[in-house]
Amino acid sequence: MKKKIQKINCLLIEHFGIPERPKRLPDPLDIIIGTILSQNTNDKNSYKAFLNLKKSIKHWDELLQMKPSQVEKLIKVAGLGKQKSSAIINLIKNLKEKNGKVNLSHIKKMNDGEIIEELTSHKGIGVKTASCVLLFALNRNVCPVDTHVHRILNRVGIVKTSTPEKTFYKIEKYIPENSAHSFHTNLLRLGREYCTPTNPKCYDCPIESECNYAEKNFTSKKPIKKNDFFLLDSIK
Ligand code: SF4
Structure with missing residues (x-):
C-alpha cells in the first residue's frame, strides 16, 4: 500500500x-471551526463565513455573549446555519467548562491518537475534523x-x-x-x-x-x- x-x-x-x-501554522481552534463551517458547502463560502465570524470578535469565547441567531446570521453564507452555529457554540462552551479556557493549546503535547480521542469527545467533532487539526494546525503526518x-x-x-x-x-x-x-x-x-x-x-x-x-x-x-x-x- x-x-x-x-x-x-x-x-x-x-x-x-x-x-x-501558510508560513505559520494556524490555531487548532480556528481549524476546527473552519472545518465545521465547511460541511456541505464549498471552500469559498465557508471561508467567507469564517471571516465574518473572525471580524466580529477578538476571541472565540465572545461568541458565548452573542445570541445563537446572531452567530447563525454571520455564517449564513455557508449554509446549515442553525446546525453549524450550535456545533460551534457547544464546542466553545465545552472547552470553557472542561478546561477553563477557550483554546486547544493543551493538545500540542499529545500524540496523534490522544488528540483524536480528546477532540472527538466533544459533541459534533468527528475523526475527520480531528485529523484536519492534526495536519493543518499541528503539522502531523496525517491524511x-x-x-x-x-x-x-x-x-x-x-x-x-x-x-x-x-x-x-x-x-x-x-x-x-x-x-x-x-x-x-x-x-x-x-x-x-x-x-x-x-x-x-x-x-x-x-x-x-x-x-x-x-x-x-x-x-x-x-x-x-x-x-x-x-x-x-x-x-x-
Ligand atoms: S478520474 Fe478517478 S476513476 Fe478515473 S482514472 Fe482518475 S482516479 Fe481513476
Whole structure:
C-alpha cells in the first residue's frame, strides 16, 4: 500500500505541484471551526463565513455573549446555519467548562491518537475534523479523509472500504513521511477537477495508469475546470 500511495503522490505532485501552505501554522481552534463551517458547502463560502465570524470578535469565547441567531446570521453564507452555529457554540462552551479556557493549546503535547480521542469527545467533532487539526494546525503526518479522498482511494484500489473513517484508519500507517499534506490536498483537487462522483474525467486523469476503477470514463470529453482554493490552507 505504501508504494502505491508513494507513486500516486509523485504523479499528483508532477501534475499539480506541491500545494502551498501558510508560513505559520494556524490555531487548532480556528481549524476546527473552519472545518465545521465547511460541511456541505464549498471552500469559498465557508471561508467567507469564517471571516465574518473572525471580524466580529477578538476571541472565540465572545461568541458565548452573542445570541445563537446572531452567530447563525454571520455564517449564513455557508449554509446549515442553525446546525453549524450550535456545533460551534457547544464546542466553545465545552472547552470553557472542561478546561477553563477557550483554546486547544493543551493538545500540542499529545500524540496523534490522544488528540483524536480528546477532540472527538466533544459533541459534533468527528475523526475527520480531528485529523484536519492534526495536519493543518499541528503539522502531523496525517491524511484527513473526506468524501473525495475516500472515493478516489476506493476507485484506484488502495482500499475497499465503506466509510471515510474506515479509509482513514486503513491508510494512516502507510502515508510516507512528510507527504500527508501534499497527498491530501492534491487528492481533494483531483476529486474536484477529475475524479468527480459522476462522469470522472479519466481521459485526462494524471493517475489513470495507477487506477483500477472498473467503470473508467473515456467517452465524454469535457474541459477541466481549475478548482484550487483550499479553506484550511487559507486560515492564518
Ligand atoms: S482514472 Fe478515473 S476513476 Fe481513476 S482516479 Fe482518475 S478520474 Fe478517478
